[in-house]
Amino acid sequence: MKIITAVRGFKDILPGETEKWRFVEGKAREIFTAFGFREIVLPILEKTELFKRSIGETTDIVEKEMYTFTDRGDESLTMRPEATASIMRAYLEHTLYASDTLVKLYTIGPMFRRERPQKGRFRQFNQLNAELLGSKDPRVDAEVILMLIHFLRGVGVTDAQLEINSLGCPACRPAFREVIHTFLAGKNKGLCEDCQRRLSSNPLRVFDCKIEGCREIVASAPLLIDFLCEECRDHFNEVQSSLRNFGVPFAVNARMVRGLDYYTKTAFEVTTGALGAQNAIAGGGRYDGLVQDLGGPESPGIGFAVGLERLIAVAPIPDEDVIRRPDLFIAALGPEAQDYAFVLCNRLRMAGALVETDYGARSLKSQMKRSDKLRCRYTLILGERELQEKNALLRDMKDSSQQPVGLDDAENILLNILGR
């Protein structure tokens, strides 16, 4: 019979990997907490309308990547493709803005997008999101970015590149769209097919094209940051000076755009060379109009998302740092010793020690081999002779030395040796 496999693009995270995930999540909680962020846990399923309104009807995510279905009550539901929309929904639904003007939230969990799987891209993937609502101070932008960089360093990622840009606001962006559209329309023959299409749908996207011909044209194109309104320009400058004050290295990439419509002003991306084409491990930006678009009060916000699969793929986390080695292996020979081992093993576990044993009545050789493989610190050898003499041999795996342990108070002696 053929076994059932996981759905395409959906991955199991196996022991050996899970420890790294817990390590990264722990680091995030520790650092985000220090910056005053509180955790929020959100549902995976939302009304489809939420994503259409926030991400944008004509974005790729909404147009062709969402897992959308009609449930038994004839309601259109969608498995969230990102977290910001849900956070905004909860923010409004529970009027979180009423209790404090500044709301800082983070969340960790799976997102779903039906794309073709590829290196660093899955249909279910996990994101770490942080959002700060209620301030449009540019120093807040820098602070959020600082927190992100600090976190990445905390998990060992030090060679990542931070790029920032300003996407303008409803005051200056439409005018620039006209400028760029006019500019490109005159040279549209040199553009690739995709970019010809983008010309009408979203001209700003042409800046992001990797095709040589398009890049050449774009190289001489006017840039949005040269057309920013005064407010946006000042904001962007202050974000940059704040980042410099913090000593956060960055580069301005005037061609960076984002795939979600709600971004305004500051946008940023963290990339690494080790991931192939999917080189962004984190991205985010400001979204000053989003809450209002969803029917709420004026609440400027900024946030980012970290792709955890990608981060864990590049973060240098050695196994030794995160996987707990067993303290002790009890090798028992014969039924009586096994009975004894069963009791001792579990008593030690209840006292907090990580203890392994073998139940198969197998040879000492086999049991020692397993002890080695599990990299147990100590091995306790317990045979009939030892039972009669009321002791057992405790072998230190590091230096091969061994010492007898009295059986009458083996539990205490062992806990003492194991440092528990």
Added chain:
RNA sequence: GUGGGUGUAGCUCAAGUGGUUAGAGUGUCGGGUUGUGGCCCCGAAGGUUGAGGGUUCAAGUCCCUCCACUCACCCCA
């Protein structure tokens, strides 16, 4: 959605232009040696060669279809 690459044991890979019973290393299990594990030696289990069809006396090998994985486009974290 569009291309390219790859599918043989749990894992990494072999099997000249089709040709006996599809092999090896590693891992697993058992045994020998060892002062009681590591090193070494012996043995065993483990395969519908991704699936289905076709060509042929004969298919892991050639052809077709499908599937999966993978990389890239696209998009994004």
